[in-house]
Amino acid sequence: MASEPQGQGSGNCFPDEHQSLRFRRVSSRVSNQNYPQFNWNSTPADEDGGGDSGPRRDLKSIPLPMSLKRAVRQVQQMQVPVVSSVESWKRKKSKSLCKLKNATREFLYFFELWSKSLQKIGGNFGGGVQSYFLFLRFLVVLNFVSFSLIAGFVLIPSIIFRSAGSSPVNNTGPEACMEYDPNPQGLVVFYNYFLDLLSGTGFMEYSYLFYGYYNNTMVEDRNFSYNIPLAYLFTAVFYFAFCLICIIARMGTAARVAVATGGSAVGNYSMIVFTGWDYGCLGDRATKLKQKNIHYRLQVDLEEERIKKQAAALTLCQKILLYSLRVFMFFLALGLIIAAFYGISEATNFSQERSDEQGILGLIFEYLPSIVITTGNFVVPLLCDQIALIERYTPSTTIIVALLRAVFLRLVSLGVLLFTLWRQITCKGDTNNKACELCQYNHEVYQCWETRVGQEMYKLTLFDLLINIAVLVLVEFPRRMVVDNWSSKLAQWVGRQEFVVPSNVLGLVYGQTVVWTGALFCPLLPLINAIKFVILFYCKKITLFYNCRPALKTFRSTTSTFFFLVVLLFGWGLATVVMIYSLAEIRPSMGCGPFRFFPTMWSIVPTSFHSLSETTKEFLFFIGSQAFSIPLFALSCVVMCYFIALASVHGKSVALLRAQLKLEGRDKQFLVKQIEELSRQL
Amino acid sequence: MVVATCILAMSVVRQRLHDFMRMIQPDEKWDCTFFTRKEILRLHGRYHELAPHLVPMDYTNDPDCKLPLALIVNMPELKENPFRNRIVESFSEDGMGNLSFNEFVDMFSVLSEMAPRELKAIYAFKIYDFNVDNYLCKEDLEKTLNKLTKEELTPEEVELVCEKTIEEADLDGDNKLSYADFENMISRAPDFLSTFHIRI
Numbered sequence: 001m002a003s004e005p006q007g008q009g010s011g012n013c014f015p016d017e018h019q020s021l022r023f024r025r026v027s028s029r030v031s032n033q034n035y036p037q038f039n040w041n042s043t044p045a046d047e048d049g050g051g052d053s054g055p056r057r058d059l060k061s062i063p064l065p066m067s068l069k070r071a072v073r074q075v076q077q078m079q080v081p082v083v084s085s086v087e088s089w090k091r092k093k094s095k096s097l098c099k100l101k102n103a104t105r106e107f108l109y110f111f112e113l114w115s116k117s118l119q120k121i122g123g124n125f126g127g128g129v130q131s132y133f134l135f136l137r138f139l140v141v142l143n144f145v146s147f148s149l150i151a152g153f154v155l156i157p158s159i160i161f162r163s164a165g166s167s168p169v170n171n172t173g174p175e176a177c178m179e180y181d182p183n184p185q186g187l188v189v190f191y192n193y194f195l196d197l198l199s200g201t202g203f204m205e206y207s208y209l210f211y212g213y214y215n216n217t218m219v220e221d222r223n224f225s226y227n228i229p230l231a232y233l234f235t236a237v238f239y240f241a242f243c244l245i246c247i248i249a250r251m252g253t254a255a256r257v258a259v260a261t262g263g264s265a266v267g268n269y270s271m272i273v274f275t276g277w278d279y280g281c282l283g284d285r286a287t288k289l290k291q292k293n294i295h296y297r298l299q300v301d302l303e304e305e306r307i308k309k310q311a312a313a314l315t316l317c318q319k320i321l322l323y324s325l326r327v328f329m330f331f332l333a334l335g336l337i338i339a340a341f342y343g344i345s346e347a348t349n350f351s352q353e354r355s356d357e358q359g360i361l362g363l364i365f366e367y368l369p370s371i372v373i374t375t376g377n378f379v380v381p382l383l384c385d386q387i388a389l390i391e392r393y394t395p396s397t398t399i400i401v402a403l404l405r406a407v408f409l410r411l412v413s414l415g416v417l418l419f420t421l422w423r424q425i426t427c428k429g430d431t432n433n434k435a436c437e438l439c440q441y442n443h444e445v446y447q448c449w450e451t452r453v454g455q456e457m458y459k460l461t462l463f464d465l466l467i468n469i470a471v472l473v474l475v476e477f478p479r480r481m482v483v484d485n486w487s488s489k490l491a492q493w494v495g496r497q498e499f500v501v502p503s504n505v506l507g508l509v510y511g512q513t514v515v516w517t518g519a520l521f522c523p524l525l526p527l528i529n530a531i532k533f534v535i536l537f538y539c540k541k542i543t544l545f546y547n548c549r550p551a552l553k554t555f556r557s558t559t560s561t562f563f564f565l566v567v568l569l570f571g572w573g574l575a576t577v578v579m580i581y582s583l584a585e586i587r588p589s590m591g592c593g594p595f596r597f598f599p600t601m602w603s604i605v606p607t608s609f610h611s612l613s614e615t616t617k618e619f620l621f622f623i624g625s626q627a628f629s630i631p632l633f634a635l636s637c638v639v640m641c642y643f644i645a646l647a648s649v650h651g652k653s654v655a656l657l658r659a660q661l662k663l664e665g666r667d668k669q670f671l672v673k674q675i676e677e678l679s680r681q682l
Numbered sequence: 683m684v685v686a687t688c689i690l691a692m693s694v695v696r697q698r699l700h701d702f703m704r705m706i707q708p709d710e711k712w713d714c715t716f717f718t719r720k721e722i723l724r725l726h727g728r729y730h731e732l733a734p735h736l737v738p739m740d741y742t743n744d745p746d747c748k749l750p751l752a753l754i755v756n757m758p759e760l761k762e763n764p765f766r767n768r769i770v771e772s773f774s775e776d777g778m779g780n781l782s783f784n785e786f787v788d789m790f791s792v793l794s795e796m797a798p799r800e801l802k803a804i805y806a807f808k809i810y811d812f813n814v815d816n817y818l819c820k821e822d823l824e825k826t827l828n829k830l831t832k833e834e835l836t837p838e839e840v841e842l843v844c845e846k847t848i849e850e851a852d853l854d855g856d857n858k859l860s861y862a863d864f865e866n867m868i869s870r871a872p873d874f875l876s877t878f879h880i881r882i
Contacts, residue, residue, distance in 0.1 A: 060714060063804045065784070065785055065788060066788040274806070274867070276830060277877065279877060291832050291834070295831045
């Protein structure tokens with residue numbers, strides 16, 4: 001089957017093997033097929049723009065049929081490059097490095113989680129829905145890996161050194177502040193255990209789950225010392241830094257694609273026509289849907305054109321009316337969101353005041369903030385959608401505005417909850433208040449305020465999972481059964497559930513933000529969240545395949561990944577603000593936790609700093625001093641300016657080349673016309 | 683029970699290591715495509731089951747065996763694709779859609795997720811070029827659009843979309859898209875790599 005290269009015979013006439021390859025002609029069969037002419041006989045010495053080193057990579061990327069590629073490969077193997085020993089060693093090294101990289105890639109594919117499920121989802125529902133599940137998988141892995149950090153540095157040493165070690169600071173302080181009694185007195189009704197599991201109180205409160213159980217011990221042996229409070233602090237800080245690095249690394253690939261392709265508004269029609277069809281589409285139903293989808297997108301674009309023309313044709317009076325309507329609707333939406341915030345703060349206050357209630361009623365009061373937040377997050381976007389109908393923006397703008405509103409609502413409602421808690425714990429920041437005077441926090445209501453905050457975050461996480469499962473069982477399955485079996489007009493109009501990607505992603509971001517906020521106070525929360533997201537993956541997959549019909553309006557998959565990560569970054573920022581404030585400003589509880597008797601959590605760092613060796617201290621002082629940081633700042637400014645200048649130069653040269661291409665095309669047409677005229681005259 | 687789980691886990695790991703060791707052995711064909719040896723063997727299984735009497739199991743002597751277009755477009759991955767005929771024709775040497783096993787592997791290699799953008803763009807251009815004249819003219823675009831939407835657009839809308847497409851992508855102003863125009867437009871399309879991809 002291997003076709004012998006035709007020009008091989010001519011190779012014998014030339015002493016240099018490279019030249020023999022250069023004079024080889026492509027077989028005549030190939031030229032009939034209109035293959036773009038490709039200079040595949042580039043030698044390793046004079047590669048032109050192929051990019052990758054070594055003949056092996058080039059062979060894969062050459063657009064020739066397999067038989068010719070194998071022939072080329074045979075020829076290339078027969079050719080012995082005349083190079084020095086250094087170069088041949090370099091080439092061997094790069095070849096083995098390539099092989100190693102490929103082998104590692106294949107090995108890692110074995111460990112990829114859920115890859116078959118994701119393929120199936122992508123084939124049947126498209127890239128947008130698949131990007132949601134990819135995001136979910138990323139969060140599961142992130143939570144799991146970051147939990148292993150916490151486990152390694154905080155949990156396991158705490159378990160091992162539970163009874164050993166001594167306190168690094170003297171136990172001083174008012175007696176009243178040091179009271180902390182989490183264990184319930186007397187007989188406990190059996191169902192209380194279940195209620196305690198759901199709300200993190202009772203037997204769960206004084207356990208490794210929450211901050212209050214960890215001791216401020218420092219273990220010192222002959223040549224081994226471990227400072228648990230310091231480890232706790234540094235692990236928390238490093239956990240945040242690690243999550244940030246992971247998110248930015250993942251954004252890097254998505255951002256590169258987004259930047260390289262410029263704006264998305266350019267070339268809408270050609271994009272849809274040439275890249276609209278997903279070749280991975282499987283199944284009869286999915287393909288029919290894909291066709292309807294493309295039809296819909298084309299119609300949407302044509303519709304946007306029509307709306308733009310209409311908007312340009314409005315009279316001044318109509319324009320003023322439209323803009324004033326938009327401003328009014330904006331304030332209305334803002335008012336709705338602020339009303340939701342007020343509701344949350346009231347619910348939190350009420351719940352904290354009534355925290356001694358027992359039984360089912362007590363449980364409801366405990367979960368009241370979660371309930372109000374979830375209701376707000378469900379009702380307000382619905383109302384905002386109705387408002388958006390009146391505003392009459394273009395379809396793409398409407399989607400972006402709705403998303404921004406939803407993000408704002410979710411993240412700031414969490415912020416409102418935390419702010420309300422803070423006001424109660426620190427008596428609105430006023431240390432002269434009777435309750436906060438003694439210990440600088442409200443020791444009557446909050447004997448161990450960190451545990452209480454951790455419990456709130458734990459309840460939010462658990463409630464989120466329970467609501468998702470409840471909606472799945474009580475709303476989505478019945479809806480499908482009703483729509484499938486009851487053929488009335490109402491049922492058909494309601495129709496099957498659609499898997500709406502943006503709101504589901506916001507739910508994930510919200511859950512992850514809650515976990516980040518609570519990680520300082522509830523070290524096991526990342527593990528709980530990882531398990532929760534795994535359960536959520538399977539629940540969402542089940543509901544997708546059984547209850548949902550694929551959406552007609554799709555979500556762009558590549559820019560959307562970038563968008564999800566940006567929103568996640570906002571959540572991370574909120575959690576970081578909370579963490580920094582808790583570390584630096586609020587006095588830790590004196591009755592519990594690894595930081596009792598310190599004025600702030602951060603103050604353990606200067607205390608331990610003095611026990612370091614002299615050289616380390618001097619080195620750290622130097623790094624923090626102005627003599628180091630100002631030159632570093634100046635250097636980074638210079639580097640940034642360089643890259644900005646480089647980017648702008650590249651952009652300008654791209655624009656110049658494009659204009660030149662247009663000009664040359666016109667020159668060609670002009671010359672062709674001249675030739676025709678001349679030939680007519682002759 | 684713990685011991686049994688350990689033994690099971692170890693055997694799974696050993697099997698995986700075994701596969702992994704076999705995979706990194708170099709061989710000729712594996713360098714010409716983006717597939718690993720294991721995947722090429724799997725592809726051969728798929729090719730064989732399309733026509734079990736025609737396709738030999740032993741490929742060491744490179745038998746000359748081609749499957750016709752009609753058999754290949756019935757594969758589940760290609761069955762619903764509106765461009766299935768053009769895809770198979772673009773990868774066949776005779777232009778009629780008869781694929782040998784090498785061309786079969788080639789086709790799925792280009793359509794796999796590891797193929798680079800430039801290579802995919804070359805073949806995408808060939809697929810959309812219905813009259814094989816190295817240009818995407820208006821008729822090619824009309825045929826593409828009709829296959830995409832199953833002829834649900836009105837003729838005026840088809841006309842409008844074709845005009846707008848050529849207007850957006852044509853750089854040298856000759857009212858048809860050459861390969862350079864097409865490649866320039868594809869380089870700005872973020873979804874191209876993920877949509878021009880068949881999983882097998």
